[in-house]
Amino acid sequence: MKKEDLIVRGYEYAKAVYADMGVDVEAAMKKADAIPVSMHCWQGDDVIGFDGSDALTGGIQTTGNYPGRARTAEELRSDIAFAKSLIPGEVKLNMHACYAEKNGKKVDRDAYTIEQFQNWVDFAKEQGMGLDFNPTYFSHPKMDGDFSLSSYDADTRRFWIEHGKRCREIGLEFAKQLGKPCAVNYWMPDGYKDVTADTKKHRDLMTESLDEVFAADIDKKLVPCGIESKLFGVGVESYTVASHEYSYGYAVKKGLAYTLDAGHFHPTEVISAKLSAVLQFVDNVILHVSRPVRWDSDHVIILDDELQKIMDEIILNGFESRTFIGLDYFDASINRVAAWAVGMRNARKAILNACLAPAAIRQAEYERDYTSRLALQEERKTLPFGAVWDYYCMTKGISTDMLTDVKQYEKDVLSKR
Ligand code: RNT
Ligand code: ZN
Numbered sequence: 001m002k003k004e005d006l007i008v009r010g011y012e013y014a015k016a017v018y019a020d021m022g023v024d025v026e027a028a029m030k031k032a033d034a035i036p037v038s039m040h041c042w043q044g045d046d047v048i049g050f051d052g053s054d055a056l057t058g059g060i061q062t063t064g065n066y067p068g069r070a071r072t073a074e075e076l077r078s079d080i081a082f083a084k085s086l087i088p089g090e091v092k093l094n095m096h097a098c099y100a101e102k103n104g105k106k107v108d109r110d111a112y113t114i115e116q117f118q119n120w121v122d123f124a125k126e127q128g129m130g131l132d133f134n135p136t137y138f139s140h141p142k143m144d145g146d147f148s149l150s151s152y153d154a155d156t157r158r159f160w161i162e163h164g165k166r167c168r169e170i171g172l173e174f175a176k177q178l179g180k181p182c183a184v185n186y187w188m189p190d191g192y193k194d195v196t197a198d199t200k201k202h203r204d205l206m207t208e209s210l211d212e213v214f215a216a217d218i219d220k221k222l223v224p225c226g227i228e229s230k231l232f233g234v235g236v237e238s239y240t241v242a243s244h245e246y247s248y249g250y251a252v253k254k255g256l257a258y259t260l261d262a263g264h265f266h267p268t269e270v271i272s273a274k275l276s277a278v279l280q281f282v283d284n285v286i287l288h289v290s291r292p293v294r295w296d297s298d299h300v301i302i303l304d305d306e307l308q309k310i311m312d313e314i315i316l317n318g319f320e321s322r323t324f325i326g327l328d329y330f331d332a333s334i335n336r337v338a339a340w341a342v343g344m345r346n347a348r349k350a351i352l353n354a355c356l357a358p359a360a361i362r363q364a365e366y367e368r369d370y371t372s373r374l375a376l377q378e379e380r381k382t383l384p385f386g387a388v389w390d391y392y393c394m395t396k397g398i399s400t401d402m403l404t405d406v407k408q409y410e411k412d413v414l415s416k417r
Pocket of ligand 2 (some may be wrong): 187228261328377
């Protein structure tokens with residue numbers, strides 16, 4: 001039997017099984033397909049960028065040296081376009097300011113405009129993607145050690161304040177040109193390796209700086225901005241200025257979004273448990289879906305319990321319009337295009353599976369029938385989800401053999417770099 005026919009057969013069976021549980025599979029596929037997931041451009045080149053740096057600093061690290069790293073913006077765009085062809089559903093592209101193309105012009109991060117990103121916008125338009133954005137507060141000579149916006153040095157702060165402002169302006173241009181909101185995420189590595197004597201002064205300065213960055217009135221619907229919290233970094237183990245309480249508090253106070261990165265908490269803490277709490281007090285959340293393994297290691301996301309729980313929390317609570325889902329990981333030890341495709345497909349799988357969750361589970365809880373709740377939760381785990389996924393991919397024109405396609409691209413393109 002042809003693979004396509006097998007997929008259709010499996011789908012017919014799955015559809016009937018789900019219908020029996022009261023789930024409309026067609027509606028679920030339609031809903032899941034339309035939820036945007038932002039693919040992080042930085043997986044393709046080990047977070048180096050094209051604006052002058054050749055090493056990654058700022059408390060984050062890639063490990064591995066698998067061949068094929070994108071060395072130019074053209075190579076990165078070609079890899080992104082190929083990865084996108086393997087990923088079903090609405091995809092956005094998440095950019096970082098260090099991916100500026102200066103074209104020989106002497107311009108630094110405090111003075112970037114849309115000009116340095118116009119190629120990216122044109123590419124995004126071609127690919128039918130919206131863009132999200134991140135200022136780059138790392139890998140740059142103007143960093144004061146690991147300090148940026150909260151440095152004790154006024155010139156350093158000025159430079160990075162201006163950078164923060166430019167990124168909102170660029171985000172607005174992205175949104176206008178592409179007709180889709182651009183979420184701009186602020187992550188600053190500022191912190192200390194060892195026991196900190198004065199934890200207050202840097203936070204005072206951070207607040208002053210951020211107040212300047214966010215002083216201009218820019219439409220929040222078009223350019224929602226988020227502050228990303230973090231517990232620690234590599235070489236910044238003891239103290240982070242923009243910790244959880246700091247970033248969340250600042251976001252609440254200023255009406256900004258809060259960015260939750262799955263790798264930025266104590267190893268036993270999960271961000272799925274935080275979503276419905278923080279969304280009581282902020283309008284929007286930006287997600288950096290990542291996979292910490294013992295530390296903020298930024299492994300490729302797998303279809304594990306936490307990924308499912310994150311998507312369940314978003315979809316079953318109706319938060320999809322208030323949450324900007326983006327991925328954030330960087331693995332240099334495997335084929336980088338496969339790293340994108342595997343992670344992005346996993347995100348979409350978890351979204352689809354959330355859309356397929358039987359309403360009877362929550363209903364049982366409302367009726368205080370905890371026996372049924374448990375039994376149904378366990379039944380859900382073995383529903384024929386894979387058959388729906390295969391059919392969904394096929395109807396979206398996505399290859400049913402992702403791995404073979406990736407290997408071919410590696411042979412034709414990546415291995416020649
Ligand atoms: C670092 C943060 C941050 C970066 C990206 C590259 O720990 O997670 O989001 O990973 O901006
Ligand atoms: Zn992150």
